[in-house]
Amino acid sequence: MRTPIIAGNWKMNKNPKETQEFLDGIKGKLPESGVEAIIGAPAIDLTTLVAGAEGTPLKTAAENSYFEDAGAFTGETSPKALSEMGIDYVIIGHSERRQYFGETDEDINKKALAILKNNLLPIICCGETLEQREAGKAEDWVTGQIENAVKGISAADLAKSVIAYEPIWAIGTGKTATADQAQEMVHVIREKIASLYDADTADKVRILYGGSVKPANVKELMAKEDIDGGLVGGASMDPESFIALTNFNK
Numbered sequence: 580m581r582t583p584i585i586a587g588n589w590k591m592n593k594n595p596k597e598t599q600e601f602l603d604g605i606k607g608k609l610p611e612s613g614v615e616a617i618i619g620a621p622a623i624d625l626t627t628l629v630a631g632a633e634g635t636p637l638k639t640a641a642e643n644s645y646f647e648d649a650g651a652f653t654g655e656t657s658p659k660a661l662s663e664m665g666i667d668y669v670i671i672g673h674s675e676r677r678q679y680f681g682e683t684d685e686d687i688n689k690k691a692l693a694i695l696k697n698n699l700l701p702i703i704c705c706g707e708t709l710e711q712r713e714a715g716k717a718e719d720w721v722t723g724q725i726e727n728a729v730k731g732i733s734a735a736d737l738a739k740s741v742i743a744y745e746p747i748w749a750i751g752t753g754k755t756a757t758a759d760q761a762q763e764m765v766h767v768i769r770e771k772i773a774s775l776y777d778a779d780t781a782d783k784v785r786i787l788y789g790g791s792v793k794p795a796n797v798k799e800l801m802a803k804e805d806i807d808g809g810l811v812g813g814a815s816m817d818p819e820s821f822i823a824l825t826n827f828n829k
């Protein structure tokens with residue numbers, strides 16, 4: 580059985596004070612079991628986030644990290660330091676990082692390996708543009724992204740990792756993929772993992788859907804067989820909304 584995940588991705592929003600206000604807002608209100616609740620926050624907020632998550636069911640994520648542990652890489656974030664400060668997950672390969680910061684599949688693969696080496700878990704993002712979908716190329720594109728991202732990752736490590744399918748046309752647009760469209764692609768990704776690894780690994784890896792997930796549509800998405808959770812932008816920023824998302828099964 581795969582434990583469902585509700586993961587927030589705040590993107591470049593909230594300062595440490597606002598992070599603390601969010602933590603105060605969710606205090607004592609997250610489900611104790613049955614779901615893994617994760618907040619991904621900007622690097623400047625992570626100290627506050629880790630301190631606030633301690634002793635609660637909340638898990639923490641960075642939104643990016645570099646593939647070297649230390650050195651002359653001005654402005655980058657060390658996965659080793661993230662691990663040492665108590666972070667649980669790192670989101671990598673988000674379409675915004677690919678689009679605005681030129682991240683390649685190769686970078687994402689190196690980051691995934693560095694994250695796992697440091698005992699953190701990657702949330703590996705993938706997704707197609709509207710043009711690719713309309714041209715019938717979405718499946719090949721997304722499975723290609725995944726194949727490149729997981730090179731050199733052992734089956735045991737991949738089984739613990741998380742994949743997030745985020746069609747670019749559904750991010751921040753209010754235009755959610757239908758639950759059937761999301762299930763279809765998430766299933767294709769799981770089959771790709773089965774072909775690259777084996778059925779057991781494919782059965783264990785958790786695959787999320789992201790793109791305009793909100794309390795009003797989370798239940799329908801989560802009811803789909805292969806969808807193990809949501810990677811949520813806008814609707815993860817308000818405490819009440821985040822709590823509602825984590826209670827999708829109530």
Ligand SMILES: O=C(CO)COP(=O)(O)O
Binds near residue numbers: 750813
């Ligand atoms: O990019 C996303 C999460 O990583 C999705 O963002 P929205 O939920 O705001 O559409």
